[in-house]
Amino acid sequence: MAEAKVIQGGPGTRGQRRGMPRPKVENPIGILKRIMGYVFKYYSLHMVVVVICIFLTVFSSVQGTLFTRTLIDSYIQPMVESGSADYGPLLAAIMRVALFYLLGVAATFVQQKVMIYLGQGTLKRLREDMFEHMESLPIRYFDTHAHGDIMSMYTNDIDTLRQMISQSVPQMLSSAITIVSVLASMIVLSIPLTVLTLVMVAVMLFCSAQATRMSGKNFVAQQKNLGDLNGYIEEMMTGQKVVKVFNHEQLAVEKFDKLNEELCQSAFKANAYSGALGPINSQLGNTSYVICAMIGGAIALSGSVGTGFTVGALASFLTFNKSFSMPINQVSMQFNSIIMALAGADRIFRLLDEKPETDEGYVMLVDSEKKDGEIVEADHHTGHWAWKHYHKASDTTTYQPMEGDVTFNGVDFGYTDEKMVLHDIVLHAKPGQKIAFVGSTGAGKTTITNLINRFYDIQDGKIRYDNININKIKKKDLRRSLGIVLQDTHLFTGTVKDNIRYGKLDATDEEIIAAAKLANAHSFIKRLPEGYDTMLTGDGGNLSQGQRQLLAIARAAIADPPVLILDEATSSIDTRTERIVQDGMDKLMSGRTTFVIAHRLSTVRNSDCIIVLEQGRIIEQGTHDELIARKQKYYQLYTGMQSETA
């Protein structure tokens, strides 16, 4: 893994970690369209229902608002003036409005309910698509993206997106409909007052834009400061014991105070500006209301004959005036959160647009058996595997036994095209041979093994597996034929049994126990509280390093692959456990072609071929005895160590 870590630490990746200001959304409309496209793809019917419901809701509320006018103008005023006490027409009118209201309430209910399915359903699909796509991405993607950033898409970005889909979008939609319909009603009532209201709205929008801009700027600063502080805290908490040992508490506090103060300042400004938005808008709304009342009052009083602008109309207009500023206020409040959601969506779509691993291979690995001296495909597990080779030109299929012969021919490789890390690698592993790689950190040992299973593709040269170019083999079959025990053991949440079964999904319990026994894991598993059914959580955090390695060996053993790649652990586990692990590995290696990144003399000495790497080149190659006889680098390494040890 050492090489991979180097890339992760390389330039350009760490800088993008949390804490940097959120990137500006380049194409907000495009992203919004894409989100809506996503929603429509699966939930077009739901969406139609939601839109209809929002229409009905707005319609009923506008009807209700209009009712104030009718109530005063058509019912109360005539009754006051005529002195009659016939409440029949009023009752009928109220019943009619009640119906509208009922409709509105029902529509709200339906909308909310449908929205749950739509919102959660979209997120579920998005989550699944993200995960599925992520699984298909090449290893390179994981090298160049901080794991924290990937995770943050599943948590933060998805959450802000959920808010946007289930709250902001319907809110905006209903605001837009309200604005349009209220505007229409206002125009009908009085054009001059409408113009006046619009002027006030323009002022409101201008002020909101300013406040939003300022708070937005400070929110970005706050995010950055929060990220800085977060990073610092993380660093200090991880190194807290070192801080203590070095009496560094005072200095740690001083730097913390500085970062803390910066965060406080930007958070204060961001909140103050965004908090100012509400009062500014609502008081501007009130002012607009007052001005309309004054001017409307003047019009209603002076020209009530000519304009037909009644007191009731004024009352309604004023209600409209209020219901006009409200949606505008809401839209401006939603603005920041929508921008945030779009930025998150942008990151998610970038993940989805990432190119998956390609697989142009066509040679397949199949179970085989011999019939009349010919190798044929078997429909059951035979323990023998063959490469199924389909020849397009002659439309024939040939079978070739799988043996585990691997050759490298002039292979060059670099994580980027600019910088090669492996040069002209030539080697040949015959079936059943054990090949050991030795060399210093960064010499390219792990990299070579990552090429065999095509975690990375080579720039030049050829790698052949049983004389087939590995590019022609289907990736999934190629990887199935290779067992890997990595230096960092990764286990999954689940039982011990589940974790071993990971190597062969249809393994029986007996096979699992047999594999565990082979890997020397059986005895410790038996002593676990629930034996093979013990739950492992948090990457097997409740097991020791050695035990985790034993499980990884058992997992590889049950897969029973013909070719094995082993990365011996260097971590300091105690001698007794180490011997058990070593013994498990030895048993696993017997009879298989094995590539081992070796750290132990015994492993190296027993290898059929030792490959000494330095700075991406093979500098020596041969058996232990041959290399010792040559008295070069390997000899130096070996004797240097012997004199130290003995």
Place this chain on the structure above:
Amino acid sequence: MLKTLMAQIKEFKLPSIITPICMIGEVICEMVIPVLMAGIVDKGIYGGDMGYIFRVGGMMVVIAVFGLFAGLGGAYFGSKASTGFARNLRKAMFDNIQTFSFSNIDKFSTSGLVTRLTTDVTNIQNAYMMILRMAMRAPSSMIVAMIMSFIISPRLASIYFVAVIFLGIIIGFVMNRATKYFKEVFEKYDLLNESVQENVSAIRVVKAYVREDYENDKFRKAATNIYNMFVKAEMNIVYMSPVMTGTVYACILLISWFGAHMIVAGDLSTGNLMSLLTYCMNILMSLMMLAMIFVMITMASASGKRIAEVIEEKADLVNKENPVMSVPDGSISFDHVNFAYNRTSDEPVLKDINLDIKSGETIGIIGGTGSAKSSLVNLISRLYDVTDGSVRVGGVDVRDYDMQILRDQVSVVLQKNVLFSGTILENLRWGDPNATDEECRRACKMACADEFIERMPDGYDTFIEQGGSNVSGGQRQRLCIARALLKKPRILILDDSTSAVDTATDARIRRAFAEEIPGTTKLIIAQRISSVQDCDRIIVMDDGQISGFDTHEQLIKNNVVYREVYESQTGGANADFDKPQ
């Protein structure tokens, strides 16, 4: 908990008081305006009095301006108070963590502390702002609107009264049910994300075993499960909005109906009817707001509890009164020492340890995992306190020293060592802030770190990334040793600090120690026999006890544990090919 948190408001008491006052001011303005509006309609328009309209209208503008300032004041002081409060909380926690002893640190996980310092504080900050701005506003808005309605017409206002009680009950009921469901969902949601995390970090395993489809199936099942749970939880609150609007509508209709009767009877003016309808929204919205505040406080209280835990945690190692301020020499003695990490546990980690180490000796310590090697040395610089017996440095019980003096003189290179983001020089100067470049270079030379530092493009000014991720394990260990050397301690402890350094370099470092700092007592914990066999004496630890304390030659002869380790390693199993020079 509340008291602990409140104590951190400190200099932000004034803004914390001003904010609600501002909010009340804003509420009063909002309430007065409809009354004035009613006056305009009634007296101004129907009375045909333009003068009145302008007079009262002017007054309203003045009040709106007043309301604006009250609102802005609320925003300003509210942010000031809440962000300041948050700052103080973070500082209180961080400061207290700095006083923590190792056992305090062990109690909290690193990620737990980070969450407490960030997410939890942000939750409290938001809740505090909400409380300051809304907790006064919402009830006062509701009460004022209610009073106004009662003044206009007690009969009509009683409709609101009934509506408020009705809604209050419904909201309480729904919230109560929903919080339970949501808590459950979010726990499951965390699990889902954990499994994503697992896949991200183990992607090589997934790909190597071609288990993409398997993982996809697993994830799809989990995602579907979450989907169902979310839908179920949200279905609980789906009634809220329709019930709310329905109640508002019902109120409007009832007020209209009865209001119309009263107007016809001459008991109510049309203006007053309009005011009443405005109050309707005010009252019910405030109620909704109150419910939200309630939920927010419930959610924040969990965060508050976690924060209070950190602030209230008492450091369990403190300086004695009138501590000893100098360490006379580097001798170490253990006198019938028992030690357990947890005072109540019956199984001690170290059992009856007796040791005498002379100043300037080089001592090796060897033993299997869990044999308590680290625990043993951690007692010397008083990173933990003994359970029984005493540990003496320079003839003085370590508990009698000033801790800072003691730790300056007993320099430990921890097993889990870290570098901090900053240049190499900055990292080195943790050992001695006043060290000259020359001194730093000398320390690096002793630790065999000079060779690779000088090969780096920026040499000693090379920037170390967080956690030292841009240097290899062996390089990191050597830098940590150099850093510890700069303290010029009387006692130097290396806790398995050369495990990633190749044997030849390891030997060179030990040789340098012998030549350059002969007077310093050196304790070296190692897995490799080769790292300790030249030591003056070697302590063999076995299961919390000293199984042998003698020279290499004697131990080979007399100590079974030692001989076993020795034989297994010289059998050629443990030499290290990884980092040759």
